[in-house]
Amino acid sequence: MIEFYASHKLAVWATAILLSMAGCLFYYAAFGPHAVSVHETGPGVLVRRFGVREWVCHWLMLLGFLALAGTGLAQLVPGPGLGHWGPFHGRSGLIFFLVALATLLGWIPDALFKPNDWPWLLKMGGYFSRDAEPPAAGRFNAGQKVYYWALLLVLTGLLVSAVVMEHGPHSPAGRKELFWCLHGLLGCLATMMVIVHAFLSLFVNPRAARVVRDGRVSRRYVEKYHSLWRAQG
Ligand code: HEM
Known part of the structure; x- marks a missing residue:
């Protein structure tokens, strides 16, 4: 491989x-968005889902990831500019990793698996049924917890492989070595x-995506999809 x-x-x-985008489109055509009937106006309609620190960190992770994916991809395009983006990518990658770690470590209590996660996983969160009542979930559902731990592992792998790569050759031939390829993969x-995460938040659960505006989402959405979590007003 x-x-x-x-x-x-x-x-x-x-x-x-x-393939990721096609899978998302196919899913949307088959199952469509999750509906929550609610008018988002008036007092008490919104609840705080992210604190200010979490909201800022989520934005930093989002922008940092886009910058790294862009500058990483730019290094794969053959030509004289090949090594051009490397130093910027490497330095910002380290900062990004520290921000991501600070954000993700703060979420550990919400990301630990609990007994109620197994029924959620068995039903796949109701994602493959058009009219299923969503299974009970805490602040993060079991799917989000799987995403959380997988992301933590992948980011750690990116950092470790980057450190090893930095000690080896940066020539086009050196870039074919094991840790360069592992980092790229x-x-x-x-x-x-991230494509699937963005798709689920923006298109399948549009009520969830509101969190990027100011850290708040609709109370009705939280009561339906995170019924075991007590949100602050
Ligand atoms: C954890 C944070 C990260 C660190 C510390 C990091 C560091 C690095 C470093 C040092 C290089 C070599 C640049 C050079 O000196 O020429 C590199 C290359 C690369 N990075 Fe990252 N990176 C990180 C995250 C990412 C992410 C999130 C992506 C993509 C989504 C990515 C994709 C790539 C790609 C595609 C290359 C080129 C590999 C090749 O030439 O085959 N990196 N990275």
Whole structure:
């Protein structure tokens, strides 16, 4: 796999991104969005889902990820500019990792698995049924918890592989070595995960996406999809 990736990096990335987007489109055509009937006006309609620190960190992670994915991909395009983005990418990658770690560690209590997560997982959160009542969930549902731990692992892998790469050759031939390819494949996996995460938040649960505006979402949405969580007003 590593050898195949080393010789077809751009094709692997393009296929992975297109397949993720096609999967999302296919899902949307088959199951559509989750509906919550609510008018979002008047007092008490919104509840705080992210505190100010969490909201700022989420934005920093989002923007940092886009910058890293862009500058990482730019290094895969053959040509004289190949090494141009490397130093910026490497330095901002370290800052991004620290921000992501601070954000994710703050969420550990909400991301630990609890007994109520198993019924959620068995029903796949009701995601593959058009009219299912969503299973009970706490602040994060079991799907979000799986995403959380997978992201933490992938980001750690990106950092470790980056540190090893930095001690090896940066020539085009050196870039075909194991840790360069591992870093690229992990970056590709992270990009697919972020595409699905964004799709679920923006299109399947549009009420959830409101959190990026000011950290608040509709009370009705929280009561339906995170019924075991007591939100603050
Ligand atoms: C954890 C944070 C990260 C760190 C510390 C980091 C660091 C690095 C470093 C040092 C390089 C080599 C640059 C050079 O010196 O030429 C690199 C390359 C690269 N990075 Fe990252 N990176 C991180 C996250 C990411 C993410 C999130 C992605 C994609 C979503 C990504 C994709 C890539 C790609 C595609 C390359 C080029 C690999 C190749 O030439 O085959 N990186 N990274």
